[in-house]
Amino acid sequence: DAKTTQPNSMESNEEEPVHLPCNHSTISGTDYIHWYRQLPSQGPEYVIHGLTSNVNNRMASLAIAEDRKSSTLILHRATLRDAAVYYCILRAYSGAGSYQLTFGKGTKLSVIP
Amino acid sequence: GAGVSQSPRYKVAKRGQDVALRCDPISGHVSLFWYQQALGQGPEFLTYFQNEAQLDKSGLPSDRFFAERPEGSVSTLKIQRTQQEDSAVYLCASSLGQNNQPQHFGDGTRLSIL
Numbered sequence: 001d002a003k004t005t006q007p008n009s010m011e012s013n014e015e016e017p018v019h020l021p022c023n024h025s026t027i028s029g030t031d032y033i034h035w036y037r038q039l040p041s042q043g044p045e046y047v048i049h050g051l052t053s054n055v056n057n058r059m060a061s062l063a064i065a066e067d068r069k070s071s072t073l074i075l076h077r078a079t080l081r082d083a084a085v086y087y088c089i090l091r092a093y094s095g096a097g098s099y100q101l102t103f104g105k106g107t108k109l110s111v112i113p
Numbered sequence: 114g115a116g117v118s119q120s121p122r123y124k125v126a127k128r129g130q131d132v133a134l135r136c137d138p139i140s141g142h143v144s145l146f147w148y149q150q151a152l153g154q155g156p157e158f159l160t161y162f163q164n165e166a167q168l169d170k171s172g173l174p175s176d177r178f179f180a181e182r183p184e185g186s187v188s189t190l191k192i193q194r195t196q197q198e199d200s201a202v203y204l205c206a207s208s209l210g211q212n213n214q215p216q217h218f219g220d221g222t223r224l225s226i227l
Contacts, residue, residue, distance in 0.1 A: 049213065102158065105154065
């Protein structure tokens with residue numbers, strides 16, 4: 001999978017919006033942009049994914065730049081339960097028969113009460 | 114409904130012992146993945162099954178690691194002659210199919226080798 005770059009950590013106040021950035025300048029035309037998050041002592045949890053258009057679901061919104069070289073995960077109203085490590089992942093067919101996820105170090109989001 | 118279940122939740126073994134880690138995927142999920150997560154790092158891919166076929170084992174770190182899914186549902190990751198560097202959280206994930214379906218993760222097995 002192509003490489004992504006994320007800030008190591010971010011802070012947000014509770015009940016405020018959070019914008020988590022991700023750079024992926026080497027993205028190819030068939031790479032999907034996936035976001036997962038991992039709460040302490042739990043496995044990763046799927047958040048959202050998209051290809052070109054902005055996407056919304058009950059958890060978050062994904063804003064994708066027109067050139068697709070960057071994207072932003074938007075949490076509209078941060079809660080204490082949103083404190084987690086957020087991973088931005090480019091996902092494409094591996095050629096070996098699988099779509100495994102290639103995780104980086106992610107962004108550790110802290111939410112301040 | 115039930116999510117991905119992994120057992121045991123914690124495993125302590127002495128160096129040189131063999132261990133077996135179990136994964137019960139979501140019913141009906143065709144694809145199953147194993148990942149290894151070292152402390153402070155993101156998960157790293159180990160191996161992938163489509164039904165009972167192991168289609169990708171490129172991430173297995175050595176021939177001491179072996180995975181199987183004989184009936185296309187439950188999977189077992191076995192580590193022989195464990196070493197201290199095998200200490201990590203082992204995560205299992207399943208998904209509906211081979212394409213860009215989201216992966217659903219279990220909470221992992223934390224393996225500690227003494």
